[in-house]
Amino acid sequence: MDAVRLMKELKVNCEQEADFLPKETGLNLIVSAQQSSSQISARCRDTKVEDLWSLTSFFGYSARTFVLAVSLLDRFLAMMRVQPKHLSCISLSCLHMAARVTEEECDLTPVDELIRIGQCRFTVSDLCRMEKIIGEKLSFKSKAVTALTFLQLYHQITLTHATCRMETLSLEKLEAQLKACLCRISFSKAKPSVLALALLRQEMETIGSEDMLEIAFHIQRHLKVPDAELQRWSERVARRLSDYASPKCSKPNHRKLQWIVSRRTAQSLHSHRSVPELSTIPEDGWDQSESEDSSEDLLSSGDEALSSSLGSDAEGAFFPLHLGR
Amino acid sequence: MSAISASEKVDGFTRKSVRKAQKQRRSQGSSQFRTQSAPVELSPLPQLKDAPSTEQQELFTQKLQQCCTLFDFLDSVTDLKSKEVKRATLTELVDYVSTNRGVLVENAYPEITNMISTNIFRALPPSDNPDFDPEEDEPTLEAAWPHIQLVYEFLLRFLENPDFQPSIAKRYIDQRFVLQLLELFDSEDPRERDFLKTILHRIYGKFLGLRAFIRKQINNIFLKFIYETEHFNGVAELLEILGSIINGFALPLKAEHKQFLMKVLIPLHTAKGLALFHAQLAYCVVQFLEKDPTLTEPVIRGLLKFWPKTCSQKEVMFLGEIEEILDVIEPTQFKKIQEPLFKQIARCVANPHFQVAERALYFWNNEYILSLIEENIDKILPIMFGSLYKISKEHWNQTIVALVYNVLKALMEMNCPLFDELTSSYKAERQKEKMKEQERNELWKKLDELKVSRASMVQNNSHGVPAVLNNNNSNNNNNENQENSNDAGAIMADKDPDVTDAASGSASCAK
Secondary structure, rough: OHHHHHHHHHHHHHHHHHHOOOHHHHHHHHHHHHOOOOOOOOHHHHHHHHHHHHHHHHHOHHHHHHHHHHHHHHHHHHHHOOOOHHHHHHHHHHHHHHHHHHOOOHHOHHHHHHHHHHHOOHHHHHHHHHHHHHHHHHOOOOOOOOOOHHHHHHHHHHOOOOHHHHHHOOOHHEEEEEHHHOHHHHHHHHHHHHHHHHHHHHHHHHOOOHHHHHHHHHHHHHHOHHHHHHHHHHHHHHHHHHHHHHHOOOOOOOOHOOOOHHOOOOOOOOOOOOOOOOOOOOOOOOHHHHHHHHHHHHHHHHHHHHHOOOOOOOOOOOOOOOOOO | OOOHHHHHHOOOOOOHHHHHHOOOOOOOOOOOOOOOOOOOOOOOOOOOOOOOOHHHHHHHHHHHOOOOEEEEOOOOOHHHHHHHHHHHHHHHHHHHHHOOOOOOOOOOOHHHHHHHHHHHHHOOOOOOOOOOOOEEEEEEEOHHHHHHHHHHHHHHHHHHHOOHHHHHHOOOOOOOHHHHHHHHHOOOOOHHHHHHHHHHHHHHHHHHHHHHHHHHHHHHHHHHHHHHHHOOOHHHHHHHHHHHHHOOOOOOOHHHHHHHHHHHHHOOOOOHHHHHHHHHHHHHHHHHHHHHHHHHHHHHHHHHHOOOOOHHHHHHHHHHHHHHHHOOOOOHHHHHHHHHHHHHHHHHOOOOOOHHHHHHHHHHHHHHHHHHHHHHHHHHHHHHHHHHHHHHHHHHHHHHHHHHHHHHHHHHHHHHHHHHHHHHHHHHHHHHHHHHHHHHHHHHHHHHHHHHHHHHHHOOOOOOOOOHHHHHOOOOOOOHHHHHHHHHHEEEEEEOOHHHHHHHHHHHOOO
């Protein structure tokens, strides 16, 4: 694509991005909220976004669907005071709305399936109603300018200045990193253009290409992003990404998930592990319960046991030779 | 076997119920009735409790001898009185041995074992039903059970009597006795096998000198079962006894026992009737592993080698056993077998039989297994990923799809970057496959079009004779027609040699 045209498009998007930012005061309320049943807390929201990511992955939705869904979610939460028990309905509605806009008709998962896999308690009509409410409140038509929009533009711009090394800049990797960042509510405060730029720079620094960083700097100047702001977000992004990539795994909360199995499997699961009825027979002694007489017999039949060849353990070929392989 | 009707012959599948109804009920060849010259009448002897202590021993012996008389229980009419006398006597004897001390004098031992041998050691009748399916059919019960049960009871009390002396008894309870006892384990009557199980357990416990012999004989029975007959009714009971023996093994395990595990217990998993004794078998295997964890690798490799390929019911059992093994496995052992094991689990998870898939997916509900997977996620995730992703899209059973979500979510939380990597490489592979498929389809299309255009070219040939034949004719009869067609053929040959070949191909196909 034409480099000039791309830059123009960048500028246009930059102007629009403020419209799609969640209200800062609203976000702050969530961040500062304590974990309770009446308010959404940051942890609550983050866990929900991670769930959305799993669902996106599972249904094969694109990164754009996910990012759009998170944008809708954050904007709505920043605007309205909601109870935590409605959060799953809201998040699933956002996902469905985003999917409707971004995905092909044939790839769209039906709502009831969405609810079933997401293991949610509400009904299809609940979800539809919630979608309407969200749509109204956000005046959502179809498009939104998100960090992904910028990431894709930056990537294309970088490619137009392509030298052979620049092939290594992977859009997919950047998208995955963006998703990782969006799982933390603090990043919703960032301007999408700045967040995308921070991610871009981070990756470029990892690759270690001076030429690419030059392009990033060029973009920064074009969009007039202040150094301090970019630096601040770059640091946060770096920290988040190193957490994400660390070998320490977060223990999965599998208990929250329902394991529904069919009746027959459930039956066979519970039937094993019965207590054995017969008492253990120690190898070198008698049955424990018969210890009264055993001392006498020990002396008298002990010799016999050792001397009779058929009685001893180790003598003779235990297995007929022709069967041994 | 009664005649099969013509319609059934055509059908090929006669219903089991129909066959059963048609079969005449043959009377059980009495297992123990031996024709006696004259019917024997038993006259009741005085009660033991009433007898003075000096005479009790003699009376005891007499009663034992009296009980050596056998009766035919298939004939429900004859000898009723005598049968009752014997039954009452046996009951009394059972009581006598259980409650009194000082009963077991040295002279009594041979009488006792003789009475027992006479009553229970018999050739078991051949099965009434040659297609006996232990899971579906009712077993044929022992007709003489009213007496035999009491004899077993007596034997048990005899063994458990506080005065019982193995040093004296071993003269009579010898290898021959034990061998005959083991043969009775093939009885169809589950009550009999239950008694035998307890009795053999006691004998094994008390007679150190017989232990090796018993183990060897059990080995023989199992090996014969696995490799020769595939028929033995007492496998579960013998395994139960073995469970208590394995539990008592001293460490370090003797080589003989390890051999038994690998050469007998593992191959036992291949039996068709595994469902009847799987619980006991699995228990034995797990006990072995608890005794010696280094056996884990050979055991699991053995199970993987014998993994059922066509029987889903067995697969579910195997999966259950694997879970039991994993419950007690040591992390170092787990690392050794994780790759082949999870390759098999990945296949099970994608199995179209929903019970197999379900059982395999349910492993992820086990906390200990999850922690093992977590520790080794970088090896395990790549193995599982493909199957899981595929069935999340393709499996017909909705419950399975929901379970797969749980599993994928758990795996994702364990190692996000690896998961992302695998997702993208999986998608890339799918893209490649799709492209290949498209190319293939287009190639076929092209070939089709080629065929169509060649066929139309052949039709256009005015003489209606395929140009091919004339082309291939080296001896030309200078026929005018032929010449013309020859020219046409020649022209065609000049232009495009492949065309005529293709045409010949299609012409011959048309034939």
